[in-house]
Amino acid sequence: MRAKLHFSFLLCAALAAVSMGAPARAGDAQTTQPDPRFRVTTGTDVRGQTVLTVQNASSLSITGLLAFGSEGRVTSLRVFDSVMNQPFERAIAPGQSHALVVFGPRRPGQPAPQVALEAVIFSDGSAWGDTTYIQKLLRLRGLAYEYAEQALALVQEGRKQGLSCEQLASEAEQVAKEKVQAAHGLDERIIAQHAYDVISLPLRSSGSVCGTGPIPDILYNVVSNRLLSDIGALEHAKPSVVSAQP
Amino acid sequence: MWRPHPAFPILFLLTLSAALVLRARPPQTCGTPTNTQTKIYDNCGSVEYDLSATNGYDIYDAGYYIAQGACLGHTFDCNCVPNPTEKQGTFTFHYYGDRLDGWTVWWSATYYNLVGQFMCTSGACAGSGTTLMIAQVPGPAYVGRGSLGACPQ
Numbered sequence: 029m030r031a032k033l034h035f036s037f038l039l040c041a042a043l044a045a046v047s048m049g050a051p052a053r054a055g056d057a058q059t060t061q062p063d064p065r066f067r068v069t070t071g072t073d074v075r076g077q078t079v080l081t082v083q084n085a086s087s088l089s090i091t092g093l094l095a096f097g098s099e100g101r102v103t104s105l106r107v108f109d110s111v112m113n114q115p116f117e118r119a120i121a122p123g124q125s126h127a128l129v130v131f132g133p134r135r136p137g138q139p140a141p142q143v144a145l146e147a148v149i150f151s152d153g154s155a156w157g158d159t160t161y162i163q164k165l166l167r168l169r170g171l172a173y174e175y176a177e178q179a180l181a182l183v184q185e186g187r188k189q190g191l192s193c194e195q196l197a198s199e200a201e202q203v204a205k206e207k208v209q210a211a212h213g214l215d216e217r218i219i220a221q222h223a224y225d226v227i228s229l230p231l232r233s234s235g236s237v238c239g240t241g242p243i244p245d246i247l248y249n250v251v252s253n254r255l256l257s258d259i260g261a262l263e264h265a266k267p268s269v270v271s272a273q274p
Numbered sequence: 275m276w277r278p279h280p281a282f283p284i285l286f287l288l289t290l291s292a293a294l295v296l297r298a299r300p301p302q303t304c305g306t307p308t309n310t311q312t313k314i315y316d317n318c319g320s321v322e323y324d325l326s327a328t329n330g331y332d333i334y335d336a337g338y339y340i341a342q343g344a345c346l347g348h349t350f351d352c353n354c355v356p357n358p359t360e361k362q363g364t365f366t367f368h369y370y371g372d373r374l375d376g377w378t379v380w381w382s383a384t385y386y387n388l389v390g391q392f393m394c395t396s397g398a399c400a401g402s403g404t405t406l407m408i409a410q411v412p413g414p415a416y417v418g419r420g421s422l423g424a425c426p427q
Binding site for chain 2: 075077100101102103104105106107109112113114116117128129130131132133135168172214217218219221222225226229230232233234237239246247250254
């Protein structure tokens, strides 16, 4: 009997310990509707991650979201942008939802982080939220447009000069270094680095296909089409970009 | 028959509590951020990572991310030699800041998702097409970023 009691006690203790570190507490979800155009749900997913989900209740697509979270001295900023991150992200269509992981699984004893949706941008350029964060999203788009145009000019010039993959990749890396050093603030540094990564990474990873001669057509097309596609998408969102200029 | 000591449950709980406290306590030294990328799974065409960073004092847990990639057995070079493909995305860790003001940390992802045909002009496969996988870079804000506090003075 005593052994049985011990066993039950140990089992309860073990289960309690497991549940402290385990995810899956769907019951903590909280839904609010700060604007008739969308609903926001915050909670813990099955892995114990802190997730913020936005459901589009409007007749327009949502192209940008920004969520901010804090957990003591640590903060987390999560961005969704279907214009800047095309073709990897698609706009959130009416009725659809998008989830942003703001923090990974909580450690035992760690309090729940504070999480909030700060900005939403719709496909017609209208926006909801904190002006600072809306401007941040729009400024990122503006910078992405500016740097993609500069990167495309570099590729086109390299093509004219008959540069090899190695030469163009080196030039892109060098320009990236200079642009990142001259950038104002972290957002611009990240965008500048990214614009030139779009050139150098494919060229560097294409191995023997490149050779020592001028860049093969396929690689030139991949890089320039990607930049043209980025520019096209960002240009389409230009009313937002223009209004974001400080 | 084995019988546990009467104090066993209490000792067990004490040990468990100590382990949990030790696990939750941040490391003792504070300095340049480092990151941990744990591969959760590596299916054909996608790989999932658990990303977190620490400056030794604060921990920023960015959660789980899936990097999509193409799913091919291999591509061929111009000598008709199969190349192992880099089918999965990878994450590169970045940080900016210092001990006094704290750090911003982020990851950029590279996705390998485009396959093209390339006409070889030399090598054993000259004159024939070969398949080529080309890296594509997702947008800069694909993976979120976080901040770690300054080191205590």
